[in-house]
Amino acid sequence: MYNTGKISGCKNYANLNQVNGGIVGNIAGSITVSNCINYGDIQNGSGGIVGGSNGTDWKEFTNVQHSIINCGNYGNITNSIDYTGGIVGFVKGNVLNCYNVGNITTNRIYAAGIAGSAYGNIKNCYNLGNVQCGMGNVGGIGGSTTGKIENCYNKGDITGNYSVGEINGAGKNDT
Numbered sequence: 001m002y003n004t005g006k007i008s009g010c011k012n013y014a015n016l017n018q019v020n021g022g023i024v025g026n027i028a029g030s031i032t033v034s035n036c037i038n039y040g041d042i043q044n045g046s047g048g049i050v051g052g053s054n055g056t057d058w059k060e061f062t063n064v065q066h067s068i069i070n071c072g073n074y075g076n077i078t079n080s081i082d083y084t085g086g087i088v089g090f091v092k093g094n095v096l097n098c099y100n101v102g103n104i105t106t107n108r109i110y111a112a113g114i115a116g117s118a119y120g121n122i123k124n125c126y127n128l129g130n131v132q133c134g135m136g137n138v139g140g141i142g143g144s145t146t147g148k149i150e151n152c153y154n155k156g157d158i159t160g161n162y163s164v165g166e167i168n169g170a171g172k173n174d175t
Contacts, residue, residue: 020051
């Protein structure tokens, strides 16, 4: 989905294979994805809700035009490529009030319960699923982030070979 728009109130119950996201593959521009839930398991996919997203101005996080808001993932996600997250694999935008319950498993890098890699803010989110990463940059909330992580918690087991954290695996210019 590109340019402007909203996706709201969607649910996925199907098990999926080789898709980027349980609700939408990719978003770019002024897009809001809200109140969506994924119940299906995803094999060879990036995110429970959104596979990837590109904001309009990723260096200025307060001016990011899109967000993923009030979304949840219950499905298990198994991936063999970079960027895997319970909510989103790769995000240049904000993730707000989201949760992940499913387990995340990848043999690559950038894996987390909420966002595998995030250039933006993650607020009021939680992860209950286990995150197992064969390489590194793995965390309960963010695998690798640039931005703020606020009021978030993790209760899942987090494993990887390097840059492993209960909240964030690796960060640059983040708080």
